[in-house]
Amino acid sequence: MTLQEALETLKAMEEAQAAYGQAFSVMYVDGDTVAPKMSYKGRAKALGYLSGELYSKTVNERNIEAIQTILDAGDAVDALTRRKATVQKEDLEDMLLMPKEEYQTYQETLTEAGAVWHEAKLKSDWDAFQPYLEKLVAYKRRFAERKDASRPAYDVMLDRYEKGMNTKTLEGFFSLLRSELTPVILAVKDKPAPDDSCIHGHFPVEGQRELNRRVMAVMGLDPERTALGETEHPFTDGVNKWDVRITTHYHEDDVSQNLYSVIHEGGHALYELGVADELQFTCLSGGSAMSIHESQSRFYENLIGRSRPFMETLLPILRDVFPEQFRAVTVDQLYHAMNKAMPSLIRTEADELTYAMHVAIRFEIEKLMFSGDAKLSELPGIWNQLYHEYLGVTVPDHRRGILQDSHWSGGLFGYFPSYALGSAYGVQMLYAMERDVDVWGAVRAGDLTPVTAWLGEHIHRFGQSKTPAELLVSAEVNPFDPHVYVGYLKKKYGELYGL
Amino acid sequence: MTLQEALETLKAMEEAQAAYGQAFSVMYVDGDTVAPKMSYKGRAKALGYLSGELYSKTVNERNIEAIQTILDAGDAVDALTRRKATVQKEDLEDMLLMPKEEYQTYQETLTEAGAVWHEAKLKSDWDAFQPYLEKLVAYKRRFAERKDASRPAYDVMLDRYEKGMNTKTLEGFFSLLRSELTPVILAVKDKPAPDDSCIHGHFPVEGQRELNRRVMAVMGLDPERTALGETEHPFTDGVNKWDVRITTHYHEDDVSQNLYSVIHEGGHALYELGVADELQFTCLSGGSAMSIHESQSRFYENLIGRSRPFMETLLPILRDVFPEQFRAVTVDQLYHAMNKAMPSLIRTEADELTYAMHVAIRFEIEKLMFSGDAKLSELPGIWNQLYHEYLGVTVPDHRRGILQDSHWSGGLFGYFPSYALGSAYGVQMLYAMERDVDVWGAVRAGDLTPVTAWLGEHIHRFGQSKTPAELLVSAEVNPFDPHVYVGYLKKKYGELYGL
Structure with a gap:
C-alpha cells in the first residue's frame, strides 16, 4: 500500500466513524431525553446492528495496513496525521480483542441496561439492575483479560481512560x-x-x-x-x-x-x-x-x-x-x-x-x-x-x-x-x-x-x-x-x- | 440462489433498512425539534454518508437476485413474503435510477434545504429558499424522466405516491x-x-x-x-x-x-x-x-x-x-x-x-x-x-x-x-x-x-x-x-x- 493510499484509507475510515458516531450520539441523547419509554426496543436493535456496521468499517485488514503504513512513514507525514494513526491503532487493537458479534451484543446490552437502570433507580430496585451489571462487568473483565492477562482487570481499564493510571x-x-x-x-x-x-x-x-x-x-x-x-x-x-x-x-x-x-x-x-x-x-x-x-x-x-x-x-x-x-x-x-x-x-x-x-x-x-x-x-x-x-x-x-x-x-x-x-x-x-x-x-x-x-x-x-x-x-x-x-x-x- | 438463500438475503436487507431507517428518523426528528441550529452541518454530512451506506446495502446484485427468486417461487412463499418482495422490487428499481453519489448528494441537499427553509420562512425570504427548491425539483425531474420519459414528470411522481393516480x-x-x-x-x-x-x-x-x-x-x-x-x-x-x-x-x-x-x-x-x-x-x-x-x-x-x-x-x-x-x-x-x-x-x-x-x-x-x-x-x-x-x-x-x-x-x-x-x-x-x-x-x-x-x-x-x-x-x-x-x-x- 502506498502512503497516499494509506492516507485515503484513514480518511475514509474517519468519515465512517464520524457519521456513525453522530447517529449513535443523537440516538443516545434522544433516547435519554424525549423518546418514549418503549422506544428502547427498536433502538437496541438498531444500535446493535449499526455498531456492527461501524465495527466492520473500522476493523479490517486494509485499515490495519493503512495505519501501520502511516506510522512507518516517519517524517513523511505531519504530526497530526501521525497522532491520528496512533489513536486509531490503539482503538483498533482494543476492538480486535472483541469479535464483531460480541461487540454488537455488548452495544445492545448497553442500550437495554440504560433503560433498565432508569426504571430500577426510580423504584430503588437493585435486583432489576444487577443482572445487567453482571453482563457488563463480565464483558469488561473478558476484555481486560484478553488485553493484558498479567495485570488486574481494573488496572487495565483505568489505563484505558488515562495512560499510566493504575x-x-x-x-x-x-x-x-x-x-x-x-x-x-x-x-x-x-x-x-x-x-x-x-x-x-x-x-x-x-x-x-x-x-x-x-x-x-x-x-x-x-x-x-x-x-x-x-x-x-x-x-x-x-x-x-x-x-x-x-x-x-x-x-x-x-x-x-x-x-x-x-x-x-x-x-x-x-x-x-x-x-x-x-x-x-x-x-x-x-x-x-x-x-x-x-x-x-x-x-x-x-x-x-x-x-x-x-x-x-x-x-x-x-x-x-x-x-x-x-x-x-x-x-x-x-x-x-x-x-x-x-x-x-x-x-x-x-x-x-x-x-x-x-x-x-x-x-x-x-x-x-x-x-x-x-x-x-x-x-x-x-x-x-x-x-x-x-x-x-x-x-x-x-x-x-x-x-x-x-x-x-x-x-x-x-x-x-x-x-x-x-x-x-x-x-x-x-x-x-x-x-x-x-x-x-x-x-x-x-x-x-x-x-x-x-x-x-x-x-x-x-x-x-x-x-x-x-x-x-x-x-x-x-x-x-x-x-x-x-x-x-x-x-x-x-x-x-x-x- | 436457492429460495432459502433468497429469503435470508431479504431478511438481512430488511434488518439493514430498519436499522438505518431508525437512525434517519431519530436524526430527522431531533434535528427539527431540539438540536441546535448549527447542528445541520454535521447532520448533513452524516445523513449523506449513512444514506450511501444504506444504498449499498439495498442496491446490489445479490438483493436483486434474491427478490426475483422470491417472486418467481410462486406459491412456495407465503403472501406476506411475496408482498415484501414486490415492495422491495419497486423501491430497488427506483433507486437503480439514481447512482449512489447522486442519491447521497440528494440526501445532503434535503438536510440543508430543511434548515434553510426554516430560516427562510421566519424571514419571509423566498430568494434564500429558491436555489434549494431548484435543486430538489431538478433531482425529481431527472428521476421521473429516467423512470418513464413518456409521461409528464408530475404524473410519474403522483403515481409513486399512489399507484394509478395522475x-x-x-x-x-x-x-x-x-x-x-x-x-x-x-x-x-x-x-x-x-x-x-x-x-x-x-x-x-x-x-x-x-x-x-x-x-x-x-x-x-x-x-x-x-x-x-x-x-x-x-x-x-x-x-x-x-x-x-x-x-x-x-x-x-x-x-x-x-x-x-x-x-x-x-x-x-x-x-x-x-x-x-x-x-x-x-x-x-x-x-x-x-x-x-x-x-x-x-x-x-x-x-x-x-x-x-x-x-x-x-x-x-x-x-x-x-x-x-x-x-x-x-x-x-x-x-x-x-x-x-x-x-x-x-x-x-x-x-x-x-x-x-x-x-x-x-x-x-x-x-x-x-x-x-x-x-x-x-x-x-x-x-x-x-x-x-x-x-x-x-x-x-x-x-x-x-x-x-x-x-x-x-x-x-x-x-x-x-x-x-x-x-x-x-x-x-x-x-x-x-x-x-x-x-x-x-x-x-x-x-x-x-x-x-x-x-x-x-x-x-x-x-x-x-x-x-x-x-x-x-x-x-x-x-x-x-x-x-x-x-x-x-x-x-x-x-x-x-x-
Whole structure:
C-alpha cells in the first residue's frame, strides 16, 4: 500500500466513524431525553446492528495496513496525521480483542441496561439492575483479560481512560485526600451550618429554564451550537463543535441543583465547542481523557461557579428571575449558602469539600467489582457501609444509594476517579491562569470569555491531538501535586467556616 | 440462489433498512425539534454518508437476485413474503435510477434545504429558499424522466405516491370540489360569523401541554410509545410501533391551532401504533400511501375532532385547564367556534370547508413546477394570485404564503393532493364505521377506543401489506365517490350556517 493510499484509507475510515458516531450520539441523547419509554426496543436493535456496521468499517485488514503504513512513514507525514494513526491503532487493537458479534451484543446490552437502570433507580430496585451489571462487568473483565492477562482487570481499564493510571496511584491519591480532608469535614460538622434557606423553596421549572438561559449566556455557550435537555442524570454529548448537547434535572424545591448541573455540563460543553475546526469529524475531535474533561466541568462548576466573585454576577440574575426569594439576600449570604459543606447522599449535589469522598467510595466499589472479592449482590450493603464510614451518613434506599449514578449502566467503569483527578487538576490550572488573566475581574463582570479563552488556548483547541500528559503540561499542571488541591480546599473552607 | 438463500438475503436487507431507517428518523426528528441550529452541518454530512451506506446495502446484485427468486417461487412463499418482495422490487428499481453519489448528494441537499427553509420562512425570504427548491425539483425531474420519459414528470411522481393516480384524475377531483364548494364558501361568507372569541385570548404553553395530555388520553395514544415535540411545522414520524413521534406548534393566542395539530398528528400516530407486530422492522411496517395516512389524520381531526359530540368531551377538559376562558361557554358555542368557516391564509389552520381549496392551489403550483410552464421565481406571484382567485384573500408575505409548508423542503412533491383525497376517503370510512360501531356514543364518552379499533381492524394492522386500493376496499371506501365528501361538507356547513 502506498502512503497516499494509506492516507485515503484513514480518511475514509474517519468519515465512517464520524457519521456513525453522530447517529449513535443523537440516538443516545434522544433516547435519554424525549423518546418514549418503549422506544428502547427498536433502538437496541438498531444500535446493535449499526455498531456492527461501524465495527466492520473500522476493523479490517486494509485499515490495519493503512495505519501501520502511516506510522512507518516517519517524517513523511505531519504530526497530526501521525497522532491520528496512533489513536486509531490503539482503538483498533482494543476492538480486535472483541469479535464483531460480541461487540454488537455488548452495544445492545448497553442500550437495554440504560433503560433498565432508569426504571430500577426510580423504584430503588437493585435486583432489576444487577443482572445487567453482571453482563457488563463480565464483558469488561473478558476484555481486560484478553488485553493484558498479567495485570488486574481494573488496572487495565483505568489505563484505558488515562495512560499510566493504575489502582496503586489512585489509592495513594484518595488516601491523601481522605487523611487530609476528613479532619476538615469533621471540624466543619462542629460549626453552625450556614443559612441556605434562600436556595430552598419553590422554583418553578419555567423560571429555572430562564435562569439557565441567563447563566449559559454568562458562560458564553453559543445557543446556536448548544442545546439543553432534561434527563434523570445530567450529561454532555459533544456530537461535534457545531452540535453540543447538555442535559439537566430540575428540582422545584432547590434552585442550586439544576444551576450547578448546567454550569458543570456547560464546562464540558465549552471544551467540545472549543476543539479546533481541523480536528472535527476525525478521531481527534472531542475532548481528551475523562480526567481532563472533568477538570473543565468541575473548573466552571466549583472554582468559578462557587467562588465569591461569581456570586456578584449570579445574585442579580437570581433576583431578576426569582425576585421574591432573593430580594433580601446578600452576596455573602449567597456565597455561604452555595458552599454549605455537609456530608450527604448524592454525589452530584455534594459540596466541594466532601465531593472527593463520594468518588473514593465508588473507587472502592469498582475495585471490588473487578477483583471478585465481593459478589455483586453484596455491593449495595458495602456501599451503604462505606457511606457510613467515609461520610457518616445513612443510606435510606438504593435510589439515593448505589443506583444514583448512570455510569455503570453505560459501561463506564474506572470513570469515577476522573472526577476527583479533574477537580485536582483544575486548581493548578486556575493558579496558572491567574498569572495571565484577570480571572476574577471577568467573573465579576459576568463575562467568562477571558477564562474560556485561556482554557481554549491551553486545552480545548487540541482535542485529542495531545495526550492527557501533554495537555497537563500545556495547562501548566506540571508537576501534578494533589497537595495543591487539598490546600485550596483547606483554605476555602477554613475561611468559610472560620476554622 | 436457492429460495432459502433468497429469503435470508431479504431478511438481512430488511434488518439493514430498519436499522438505518431508525437512525434517519431519530436524526430527522431531533434535528427539527431540539438540536441546535448549527447542528445541520454535521447532520448533513452524516445523513449523506449513512444514506450511501444504506444504498449499498439495498442496491446490489445479490438483493436483486434474491427478490426475483422470491417472486418467481410462486406459491412456495407465503403472501406476506411475496408482498415484501414486490415492495422491495419497486423501491430497488427506483433507486437503480439514481447512482449512489447522486442519491447521497440528494440526501445532503434535503438536510440543508430543511434548515434553510426554516430560516427562510421566519424571514419571509423566498430568494434564500429558491436555489434549494431548484435543486430538489431538478433531482425529481431527472428521476421521473429516467423512470418513464413518456409521461409528464408530475404524473410519474403522483403515481409513486399512489399507484394509478395522475394529473387528469386529480384535475377532475379538484374541479368537482371547486365547483361544488365555491357556492357554499360564498354563501357562508354572507352569513354572520359565529362568535369564536372563546378560542382566542391568552393560553400559556404549559396549559396547552396539559390540554394535549388530556386529549391524547381520550384518543388512546399510549404515552409509553408516543412522544410529543415542538416544531415550526407539525409532523408525525413513526419510527416503529413502539416509538412514534408527533410534533405540534404552540400559539399562545389561539388554543385551537395546537389542539387540532395534535389531534391530526395523533391520527397519523394511531395508524403507526396499530400496525401488526409481525410487520415491524420490515418494509411493510408503517402506513400505506399518503392519502390513506391522511385519511386517518383528517378523520380524527375533523370527522371526530370537529364533530358536535366531540365538543361534549372537549368542553369539560377545556374548562378544567382554562377555567376562566371556558366557564361560560356552551357545547353549542364551542361547536360553532371550532367550525368557523372563513377563507384564510394558512392551510393547516383552515376549516374543513375551505381546506380543499388550499390543497387545490398547491396542486396547481406543483404542476407548474414540473411542467416548466413557469419559472420558480414566478411561483410566489402565482401563489398569491391563486389565493386571491380561489379564496379571495390577500397574501401579505411569503411566510404566510408560499413558504408556509415544510413539504417541498423535504422533497415531497405530489404529496399535497393526499390531504384532500384522504379527507374524502375518511367520510366514506365514517359512514361504513357507523354501520358497525356506536361512533358517537364513544365520542361522547371520551374514549375513542371503538373508533380506533374499527380503523385498526380495517386499515392500521395491515401496514403496507395491502395496496392503497386494497385498503380502500377493506375500509369499505368502495367505490370511492368524491360526491360523498362534498355531500358531507354541504350538509355540515348548511346546518351550521343555516343555508
